[in-house]
Amino acid sequence: MNQSLIGLDRVDMTYATASGPVEALAGISLSVGGGEFVSLVGPSGCGKSTLLRIVAGLRPATLGTVMVAGRAVRDPIPDVGMVFQAPNLLRWRTILQNVLLPAELAGKEVGNLRLRAHELLDMAGLHGFADKLPRELSGGMQQRAALCRALLLDPPLLLMDEPFGALDAMTRDDMGLELLRIWGERDLAREARKTVLFVTHSIAEAVFLSDRVVVMTARPGRIAADVTVDLPRPRTVELRASEAFGRLSLLISRTLTGRAHAVL
Amino acid sequence: MTKFTLASRQYWPTIVLFAILLASWQIAVSFGGIREYLLPSPLAVWNALWFGDTNWAQHVWITTLEIIGAFVLAAVAGIALGVAIAWSPLMANALVPFLVFVNTLPKVAVAPLFLIWMGYGIFPNMLMGALIGFFPVVINTAVGLTQIEPDMLDLGRVFNAPKWKIFVKIRLPNALPYILSALKITATAAVVGAIVGEFVASQRGLGYVIVTTQSSMNTSVAFAALIWISVVGLLLYGAVVLAARLWAPWAEGAE
Ligand SMILES: Nc1ncnc2c1ncn2[C@@H]1O[C@H](COP(=O)(O)OP(=O)(O)O)[C@@H](O)[C@H]1O
Ligand SMILES: [Mg+2]
Numbered sequence: 397m398n399q400s401l402i403g404l405d406r407v408d409m410t411y412a413t414a415s416g417p418v419e420a421l422a423g424i425s426l427s428v429g430g431g432e433f434v435s436l437v438g439p440s441g442c443g444k445s446t447l448l449r450i451v452a453g454l455r456p457a458t459l460g461t462v463m464v465a466g467r468a469v470r471d472p473i474p475d476v477g478m479v480f481q482a483p484n485l486l487r488w489r490t491i492l493q494n495v496l497l498p499a500e501l502a503g504k505e506v507g508n509l510r511l512r513a514h515e516l517l518d519m520a521g522l523h524g525f526a527d528k529l530p531r532e533l534s535g536g537m538q539q540r541a542a543l544c545r546a547l548l549l550d551p552p553l554l555l556m557d558e559p560f561g562a563l564d565a566m567t568r569d570d571m572g573l574e575l576l577r578i579w580g581e582r583d584l585a586r587e588a589r590k591t592v593l594f595v596t597h598s599i600a601e602a603v604f605l606s607d608r609v610v611v612m613t614a615r616p617g618r619i620a621a622d623v624t625v626d627l628p629r630p631r632t633v634e635l636r637a638s639e640a641f642g643r644l645s646l647l648i649s650r651t652l653t654g655r656a657h658a659v660l
Numbered sequence: 661m662t663k664f665t666l667a668s669r670q671y672w673p674t675i676v677l678f679a680i681l682l683a684s685w686q687i688a689v690s691f692g693g694i695r696e697y698l699l700p701s702p703l704a705v706w707n708a709l710w711f712g713d714t715n716w717a718q719h720v721w722i723t724t725l726e727i728i729g730a731f732v733l734a735a736v737a738g739i740a741l742g743v744a745i746a747w748s749p750l751m752a753n754a755l756v757p758f759l760v761f762v763n764t765l766p767k768v769a770v771a772p773l774f775l776i777w778m779g780y781g782i783f784p785n786m787l788m789g790a791l792i793g794f795f796p797v798v799i800n801t802a803v804g805l806t807q808i809e810p811d812m813l814d815l816g817r818v819f820n821a822p823k824w825k826i827f828v829k830i831r832l833p834n835a836l837p838y839i840l841s842a843l844k845i846t847a848t849a850a851v852v853g854a855i856v857g858e859f860v861a862s863q864r865g866l867g868y869v870i871v872t873t874q875s876s877m878n879t880s881v882a883f884a885a886l887i888w889i890s891v892v893g894l895l896l897y898g899a900v901v902l903a904a905r906l907w908a909p910w911a912e913g914a915e
Contacts, residue, residue: 456812472817484811488833488910500829501821529910 400463402428402451403589409446420446422616424460431589433557433579435602437648438612438620444595445481447617449557451593452478464553477546479559481539481595485530485545491517492526495544496581502549511550516544519574521567535562540571548580554579554592560601568598569633574603581630599652603644604631611651621651679875694875700880704866708884714869716888722865723854724892730789730850731896735843742801742839750804763795768856775861785862789853793846804835837911841903847900851893866892881900 420443428434434543436444449455450462453472462469471524477498485494499506517526520540522533530538532634539562540543546554560568580589596602603607611621627640635641682827688694689701696704706713741759744751770791774784808831816826858867866885874880904911 449814454817472820474820476818478815478818480811480815482811484809484815486812486815486830486833488908489838497815497829498819501816501819501825503825515826531910 399430400427401430401432401465402426403461404447404592405461405463407447407450407457407462409443409450409455410458416609419616421450421457422618424617424619425609426619426622428591429590431586431604432608433589433592433594434610435594435596436610436612437596437599437602437652438617439614440559440597440651442612443617445610448478448536448557448595451554452476458565458578473550473553475549475553477551477554478540478547479539479546479554479556481557481561483530483535483542483562485538485541487530490527490529491522491533491541494541495548495557497545498548502536504549508532512552513544513548516547517541520544520571525562536564536567539563543571543575546627552590554590556592557595558597561597562601568601568622569618572601573631573633576605576631599645599648600636603641603648604636609644609648611648621648623648623651678699690779704880705883705887708878709887710811712881712884714881714884718887719864719866719869720888720892722782722839723858723867723889726785726854726857727789727850727892727896728792728867729782729786730853731843731846733786733790733795734794734846734850737790738797738846739801740797741794742805742835745798745802746805747767747827749754754799759795759798760785762791767791767853771857771860775856780861780863782865783855785788785854785865789850792856793849793852796845796849797839800838801835805831807838808834809914832896836908837904840900840908840911843900844897844904847897848893849891850896855889 404424407424408419411418411420421432424447434471436447439576446455451464451469451473451551452459452463453469454514455463462474467473481502486489489497492510492513495516496506496509498504499509514526517523520543522540522544524539525533525537533541539559543556543559546556560571561576563571567636575592578593591625594602594605599609606625607624608621610619611623612618613620623644625644627638627644686702689696689699689704700708709716738906741755745755746752766907767788771784774787778784779788794855805827812830812834813826818828821829853869854865855867858865859871862868862871866889870882873879873885
C-alpha cells in the first residue's frame with residue numbers, strides 16, 4: 397500500500413442550523429493512498445458532500461483530524477481539482493472562460509492554457525461549445541464542462557461529487573473510461589497516478605472505476621464497509637458482465653440496505 | 661428591415677391608440693369649447709415646441725445636465741455604499757439603519773434646505789435627484805454581492821483565490837444584473853429629483869419653465885416642457901436598458 401495521501405481520523409461533523417444541530421458525519425476514519433481511486437457511496441444526505449468539503453478544507457470538521465499530503469487541513473488545500481455536485485459554472489462566462497477560471501483565480505498565465513482547455517473540451521465532447529454561455533448547454537454538458545475546469549491545472553488530487561450524475565447512461569460510461577485514462581490507468585505506474593475521491597450513487601459506476609468502494613450509512617454518516625475492488629485493470633466494458641463484478645456489486649448493495657451479513 | 665417590420669407589428673396597436681387619443685383631444689379642444697389655458701390643443705403644444713419664444717435648447721440642456729449628474733452621483737454613491745455594506749459586517753451595522761432612516765425621509769421636503777445651503781444652481785438639483793435615486797442602488801448592490809450561491813464562493817476558495825479576486829471575478833459579476841435593474845429605477849428617480857429641485861429653486865431648466873407658465877397661464881408651454889422631460893427621461897432609461905443588454909446579456913429575462 398502506498399503512503400497515505402488523505403487521512404481522516406475520527407472525524408465528526410455537526411452543522412448548527414436554525415432548527416438545531418444536524419449531525420452529518422460521525423467517527424469517520426479513512427485513509428486514501430497516493431494514486432488510489434476511491435469511491436464513496438451511501439444514501440443521499442449521509443454526508444458524502446460534507447466529507448469532500450472537509451477534505452478540501454472548505455469546512456472545518458467539528459472533531460477529529462484531517463491530513464492531506466502530510467499537512468493538517470485548516471484552510472482550502474492547494475493543488476486540488478474539485479467537481480461540485482451542481483455544475484456551478486459562472487453564468488456570465490462562456491464555457492471556455494469557465495474552464496480557464498482556475499488559472500485566472502490562481503494568478504497563472506491563461507494564454508498557455510487555452511490549448512489545453514480546448515483539448516479538455518474536445519475530450520468531454522464539448523467541441524464547438526467553447527463560446528456558448530452555460531445556460532445554452534444541457535445539465536449533462538454543464539457537468540462535463542465543470543469536469544474540464546477541475547482538470548485544467550492537472551491537479552494530483554481530484555475530489556469529485558457525483559460528477560456524472562446528470563449524464564445519460566451511455567455518456568456516463570464514456571466519461572468514466574475517459575476519467576480512468578486521465579487518471580493514468582493505462583500508462584502510469586500507480587505512484588504517478590492522480591488520487592481520486594469519487595462520490596457516486598451508482599454502485600456499478602463505483603465498482604467499475606475504483607480500487608476501493610467505501611460504503612456509508614444513513615445520517616449521521618459512518619463507514620459501513622470498505623470494499624477492495626480486486627478487478628484487473630485496465631477496466632473494460634466487458635468486465636461488467638463478469639461474475640466478480642456482480643458479486644462485488646451485490647455485496648455493496650446489501651451493505652447499503654443493511655443486509656450485509658446475508659452475504660458475508 | 662426585418663427588425664423594423666417586427667417592431668411595427670408589435671407596436672402598431674400602441675401607435676393607433678396614440679393617434680386616436682391625439683385626434684380626439686384635438687377635436688375636443690377645437691369643437692368642445694375647452695379653453696386653451698386649461699387644456700391646450702395638440703397643435704398649440706406643437707407650436708409651443710417649435711415656434712414659441714422659449715429657449716428650449718438652453719432649458720433642455722440644463723435639465724439634462726442635472727439629470728445625468730444626479731444619475732451618476734446616485735450610481736457611484738450607491739454602488740460604493742453597497743460594496744461597503746457587503747464587504748464588512750461592521751460597515752453594514754453602521755450604515756444600514758442610517759440609510760434606511762434617510763430613505764424614509766420625504767426627500768422632497770429637503771429641497772428648500774438645499775436652496776439655503778447651496779443657493780441656486782444646477783448642483784443642488786443634481787443632489788436632489790441623487791438623493792431620491794441612490795437607495796435602490798445601495799440595496800441591490802449589497803444584495804447582489806451577498807446573495808450568491810455558497811458553492812460559487814467555494815469555487816474561488818478551492819482554487820486558492822485571494823478575497824479581492826473572488827470579489828472581482830465572482831461577487832461583482834453576480835451583482836451586475838441587480839445593480840443594472842436598480843439603475844433603471846434610478847434613471848426615473850433622477851428625472852423626478854431634478855425637476856423637483858427646479859420647482860423649488862431655479863432660474864433655468866424645464867422645471868423652471870413649468871413653474872413660470874403658472875403665472876402666465878401659458879399652458880401649452882408647460883405641456884411642451886413635459887414632452888421634453890419625458891424625451892430626456894426615456895433616453896436615459898433607454899441608455900440604461902441598452903447598457904444592461906450589452907454588459908449582462910447572460911442575465912436577459914432573469915430580472
Ligand atoms: N451547509 C449546511 N448547513 C446545514 N446542514 C447541512 C449543510 N450541508 C449539509 N447539511 C446537512 O448535512 C447532511 C449531509 O449532507 P450532504 O453532505 O450534502 O449529504 P450527501 O452529499 O451525502 O447527500 C444532510 O442532512 C444535510 O441536510
Ligand atoms: Mg451530496
